[in-house]
Amino acid sequence: MANHKSALKRARQNVTRRERNKSIRTQAKTLEKKVFAAKEAGDENIVDIFKEAQSAIHKAAKKHIFHKKTAGRRVSKLAKVLSS
Numbered sequence: 860m861a862n863h864k865s866a867l868k869r870a871r872q873n874v875t876r877r878e879r880n881k882s883i884r885t886q887a888k889t890l891e892k893k894v895f896a897a898k899e900a901g902d903e904n905i906v907d908i909f910k911e912a913q914s915a916i917h918k919a920a921k922k923h924i925f926h927k928k929t930a931g932r933r934v935s936k937l938a939k940v941l942s943s
Contacts, residue, residue: 880922880924883915883918883919883922883924884919884924884925886915887912887915887916887919887924887925887933890908890911890912890915890916891912891916891933891937893908893912894908894909894912894937894940894941895940898940898941905941906941909937909938909941912934912937913934913937916930916933916934917930917934
């Protein structure tokens with residue numbers, strides 16, 4: 860465990876940020892799964908679900924939760940599902 864005052868603060872900040880990042884990452888993954896589920900079910904609103912997932916993925920990349928190229932790869936994969 861950290862001993863210095865600044866190191867204790869840094870440890871607290873890391874916990875807060877890890878939880879926030881985990882939440883954003885989980886939300887993006889859930890939206891990806893919804894796109895795949897909508898494709899399987901033949902849902903008519905798949906385009907709206909795709910746009911929501913795309914937005915969440917790009918926002919996560921903008922906040923450096925996903926790497927920029929990882930976000931592009933995930934969106935590309937969803938677009939491929941959407942077009943087929």
